[in-house]
Amino acid sequence: MERRRSRKQTRSRGLGVVAAAAAIRDGNISSESYTAALLQRARAHSDLNAFVTIDEAAALAAARDADKARAVGSTAPLLGVPLAVKDSYLTKGLRTTLGVKTLEGFVPDKDADVVSAVKDAGGIVFGKNNLVELSYGLTGNNSPYGQAKNPHNRDHVTGGSSSGAGASVAARIVPAALGGDTVGSIRVPASLCGVVGFKPTTGRWSRNGVAPISHALDTTGVLARNVEDCALIDQIVTKAEETEPSGRSDLKGVRFAYAPRQYLDLVDAEIEANFKDAVQRLREAGAEVVEVDLGENFSSLAETSTWNIFFHDTMEALSDFLRRNNVPAAFDDIYNGLKPDLKETWAHLVLPGGAGFISADTYKVSLSDHSEIQRRFSETFSRSGAEALLFPTTPSTAPSIEHQYKFLIGDQEVSYSALAKNTIPASAAGLPAISIPTGLSSSGLPIGLEIDAARGRDRRLLELARHVEATVGALTSPI
Template sequence: MNDTTATLSHRAPQEVVDLPSLGLAAAAAAIRKGEITSEAYTSALLLRARTLAELNTFITIDEAVVLTAARDADKARAAGSTVPLLGVPLGVKDSYLTKGLPTSLGLDSLAHFVPHRDADAVRAIKDAGAFVFGKNNLVEMSYGLTGHNARYGQVKNPHARGRVSGGSSSGSAASVAAGLVPASLGGDTVGSIRVPASFCGVVGFKPTTGRWPRNGVAPISHTLDTTGAFARSVEDCVLLDHVVTGEQAAEISGHDLKGVRLAFAPRQFLELVDSEVETRFLEVVRRLQDAGAEIVEVDLGNDFNVLVQTATWGIFAHETMGAISEFLRRHDIPTTFEAIYDGLKPQLRQAWGHIVLPGGAGATSVEAYQSALNVSRPEIQRRLDTAFVARGAQAILQPTTPCTAPLIEEQATVHIAGQDVSYLALANHTVSASSVGMPGISLPVGSSRADLPIGLELDAPLGSDRTLLVLARRVEGILGYKSTAI
């Protein structure tokens, strides 16, 4: 919490001790029915946030403002309001503009910048009756996968304080896992929702690129950026998808997977995976088969991983400078790209100098960028259609991350399957959906011997978000693994 956080004038009543365990839909229903008040629920979350402040999940929480919003919600309910998220506080990644609340983008230089308007997705949850509990910690400019921030501190994994949370939406994932909020908005360019969801043992939903509004959210790449969410169940993601898009909520039905065809590509997605993660993944595949799913193996080609990595990271880096510069101008943010670059932590400044600045030794040329967009991406989609079209699969399965959460002190170079590799390998599986904009969701499906969460990713064809959510809910029910707050 920031230094200006106010102190609660009263303690949460005894009967609210279990309130932090409520999921989003359950909390919203309880407030709507008058079973609990928003003020009591919010007070319990504030108390828990103070107790677990060492996790560094939030940059800013203004307790006085949050309590006022809760009391206003209780008055609105008494007056007859029935909006779907009335009185529920949500976390919001600090890359989203929030009216009247500081938005740092993870930078020291913007610690006191207060926007005059909300990002579109924030406005959508507010229109549905929710309010912002606080701004979640993140990697500077959302450029990283482990959760380290030089100014605001490392976000710690709620399951093991010495482990990373994943990133860049680090605080969003960890705050949901720790029971500080029932859900949080995050962002995903190559895996920044799904990687931390996997490491923290929560559900992380990346919609089809462009399905959720991105206006007012600090960008990396206009081709790849996606807003999305963390929650403790697929049901809660369904509710958020309904609120943000305005589309009718997907109807969850069915308790088995009869008639469902799922694909997996062992040569591509089990190439560099820890043995515990691979064993758990194959167990999950067998359980889904036992529940009636038809599992088909596909081969996406010897060069698939190289093709995806080269094209996606090239687009990612090439678009960063222009995307950020335009965002700063459009939203009157009091800094420049050059000032941001100069103020980055040394490791990140070095990376930007190498791949983001046009003169960098690793920068993507205009020709290579156009080839990635116009040649590589269509070819990646053609390969994926091997599963979706030729084999009729509703989703492709894979381990979300190739390992469980690495140790904080070993986050620059991580150990996977007996090899020391760059931390960028943490996105080896998530990057394929990002490359062409497909929807993807990470579900917690068990734990390692060290009691660290393991995630399962389901990726689906473009625009099939509601079908994916229905399928994910059925898979969640069959596996029976629920993300739990500590």
Template sequence: MEKKASSNHANNTGPSATIGVAEAVRALENGDFSAETYVGALLERARQHSDFNAFITIEEEAVVTAAREADKARASGASRPLLGVPLGVKDSYLTSNLRTTLGVSNLKDYVPSRDAEVVSAIKEAGAIVFGKNNLVEMSFGLTGDNNPYGQVKNPRAPNRVSGGSSSGSAAAVAAGIVPAAFGGDTIGSIRVPASLCGVVGFKPTTGRWPRNGVAPISHVLDTTGIFARSVEDCEIIDQVVTKTPTATPTGLSGLKGVRFAYAPKQYLDLVDPEVEGRFNDVVHRLRDSGAEIIEIDLGEEFSALADTTTWSIFFRDTMDAISGFLKDNGIPTSFEEIYRDLKPGLKEAWQHHVLSSGSKWLSEDGYRAVLASDRPKLQWLFSDAFTTSGAEALLLPTTPCTAPEIGKENQFLIAGREVTFAALAKNTVPASGAGLPGISLPMGNSGNGLPIGLEIDAPFGGDRKLLSLARRVEALGISSL
């Protein structure tokens, strides 16, 4: 059945509300509780918090049945990395025999016959698909607003946006409904909601994780990824999805000898004072732990180049990517039908930027120039900065502000300057344009209790090193600063 429940914000003090993937795996292996008991507690929590709109679809009977099968498998001696662990899946991923809407009304009754490649990987590892997470229509937005299925609310402050487009995935983890949930990131759709909801959000190097069976925006920029409660959880999921051997533990003994860089001219030029203050506190904490942190300048043209490159590709790829995905997967709608039923603001954006008849449609020559010249230049600026500085990773505030109020996301202030919701992705856009791996970690809260995120970006392909560094940063307790 679809999720239905009454409103209840009471905290669940049971372990299901707080444990992450790694803890759940250990508890299930040790027999501390069964998978059936675990999903039962999480289903109850989903009912209690249904008003957050974190899920579009939860088939309760199927979840319980899958948990019972996992318990039987374990009792018979089966050993799989995620056996019995329930995970949320963004509703842009195809899931066999489970409704997949892509966040649009045209597909409210669509049930695929196959799984996205990532979903197949986690099922092979024994995980249970707990439900399909709400998202911005076609993953096209940064606030969590969805006309057909409702605005996703921020569990840390229900009058605030959750971020997007992977809004429900972040909210489900923040609310303690699931220990982890899958999302997608094209310009910041994992890192932005992770920052605003106060959870960990990992964007792999573009192309490293499978994207087959996931509704696209841009094959150049898109990547699947994960929300979780800890970096260790992200490492576990990364190993399952990429089908790579378990990494050798590196230990968590401080950061002595590690060199980080930060670029204030590019990433602190538009940021709320409270966010900048928290970022500076973290920099001091890292230095006290033995890290070397150096200031770099990515150049006068960097920010404009990153914006132009990334947004140009984002808009220009959309129509062809979506049309091809619908056709290749036999999905019973068309790009034109989806466009026809979009909410007014999004429809207007598509009219100007996405349709070939639009006033801001990028010409074929212009698009080729972005791919052949602008994007390689952006990638070179990053690569040169890492090489010249000797830094292993780049530090920045994930979002320049905390979560805006619902209903005010189209016009609010950052450091006294009026902005729109697009500003939420200001700091995430550059790594997206270059395809770099990035992770957002909670670094405490603002004075009114809203989460603030720290982003760590690494060189292209440096995912394993990034996760190792992020785990050591996390271990310093920056989330409670």
């Protein structure tokens, strides 16, 4: 009997959100046994530093309540399914640190809107994922709570800032995790950890109760095992009516675009080869893939304007969040508690009076540049007839932890900000975007493919991504 239970728990740990919800709803597994199996896995892989906080007793109590609800007829879509939550989201009764030591004892009295939506649908908060301090970084290095490690190779980074989210989904600790994306903070860890990461159209998901960097750029979103799971959570969070599938079961006649001048100019050779293979396989599956050009200064325009907005918005956005949500710290308290290198960055770029602080005039120009980026995307989609744009999510696989701040792409030395080179334009334009895993490099590290669609076309993007996933997707279990 004990051996059979152990085998059943092992199988249940591999379930995604939709599959786990169905198994609990059909009585094939209980939420309590499923949650217990995931907690056991979290303990076994605690060295990944994927979590800041897990309240095991609370998670199991919520699972038992879900089993009781099922017994009396509940059919809530996420009933009894545990999800992890990035520690930038407020969670009622469960500490929220924003990744900084200053808030190590802060326990909110309310949930972020997205967390409330998940709970209303029967979902369980499994724990709070590790993140880069205040979501300010792309590698997963957190000074007070530890470096998040890539489950495919613990000597390599997870990506960030939703670092623990990527690690916990990839390691099969949870079937999905809520994350946040400002310049690529969902898609980068999804790519580097080998999971699916979905960034909705900016403003589609509520950001209320989530620590911000920039209201112009921030989006909440999700990392999961497959596109189907992302689509379910998107439907729940947005309270959208379930849309009927197009009826198409393949990619015949679907037109995609790719822009080699903008997205393949700085990529590792293996990344480029994987991308070209994916394009070829999509063509063999009946899709059209046409080449487009977004303009000579597209990448520099997107990067410069986005980083300007990113740094300029931080102080005002974070200060407002702390005040409105009764967080027991002011901006100065947070700033004074930062690790030295981040504090230095803020002193230079975030604080008014810093040598690199973005002036009001430069900020206005940057917002105007974002309008130009939006215009170019719209024009490209219209002119080419493509429904979505394809490109490698990250220009390299996960760099080593030892060399996470400076590493090579090809023969060019870059800083860690290069990890967001390809993800930034969708953030600048507010497009919906999704990264799906398409295989492993020769060194066993994941490679991601990003698909961007026009603003507001989130449900169509998810439908297209399911077909692309079925054609070129390659989700592998690292441990």
